Amino acid sequence: MKETKPKDVNVLPGDRLAVSEEFLPGRHTYDSAGLIRALAMGSVQKDMKNMEISVKPAVEPEVIKVDDWVTGQVEGAQASSANVHIFFLNGKPTYKDFSGMLSLRGLSGGGRGARRTTPVKLGDVVRCRVFSLLNGIIHLTIDEPDMGVVAALCGNCGRPLSRGTATKAKCVECGNVEERKLARDFGTTPIQP
Numbered sequence: 723m724k725e726t727k728p729k730d731v732n733v734l735p736g737d738r739l740a741v742s743e744e745f746l747p748g749r750h751t752y753d754s755a756g757l758i759r760a761l762a763m764g765s766v767q768k769d770m771k772n773m774e775i776s777v778k779p780a781v782e783p784e785v786i787k788v789d790d791w792v793t794g795q796v797e798g799a800q801a802s803s804a805n806v807h808i809f810f811l812n813g814k815p816t817y818k819d820f821s822g823m824l825s826l827r828g829l830s831g832g833g834r835g836a837r838r839t840t841p842v843k844l845g846d847v848v849r850c851r852v853f854s855l856l857n858g859i860i861h862l863t864i865d866e867p868d869m870g871v872v873a874a875l876c877g878n879c880g881r882p883l884s885r886g887t888a889t890k891a892k893c894v895e896c897g898n899v900e901e902r903k904l905a906r907d908f909g910t911t912p913i914q915p
């Protein structure tokens with residue numbers, strides 16, 4: 723498949739930029755067995771003073787805005803909030819090191835007064851809506867049908883969980899049932915970021 727590249731793009735992820743004897747790997751590059759390769763699509767920039775080579779990504783600046791949606795992995799979960807490491811921004815991979823705070827407060831369960839005890843768990847892949855950027859923190863919510871856990875592993879045997887009911891994921895392997903705030907498309911493969 724042929725892609726049309728923007729004018730300022732001359733490297734693609736994985737492209738060889740230099741050998742590590744010549745340059746140090748700068749931003750959006752990595753050193754792979756003595757070769758410096760591009761991590762992002764963009765244009766090459768050489769810093770001859772520091773002998774550093776980097777890639778200026780074609781899509782910059784990448785800024786998260788309110789109402790964007792992000793997909794990431796739960797890195798820490800407490801009773802009222804969870805930390806999410808963001809890998810996708812509006813469905814596209816992001817190479818920036820974004821982390822958001824997912825609010826779990828007020829997530830109502832199946833019935834009136836029902837309390838969801840475990841909306842997300844450590845390691846879950848979740849799709850979230852950005853609802854505030856107050857104090858420089860990316861505040862996330864999953865209180866929408868399309869938002870929530872899109873992939874999770876069984877806490878018992880480690881296999882991927884399948885959809886059980888609207889609020890319960892089921893392990894086909896061992897029969898374990900786990901409660902989550904599931905996204906509407908939970909259980910479909912491949913995962914849609």
Ligand SMILES: [Zn+2]
Pocket residue numbers: 876877878879880881893894895896897898
């Ligand atoms: Zn299992």
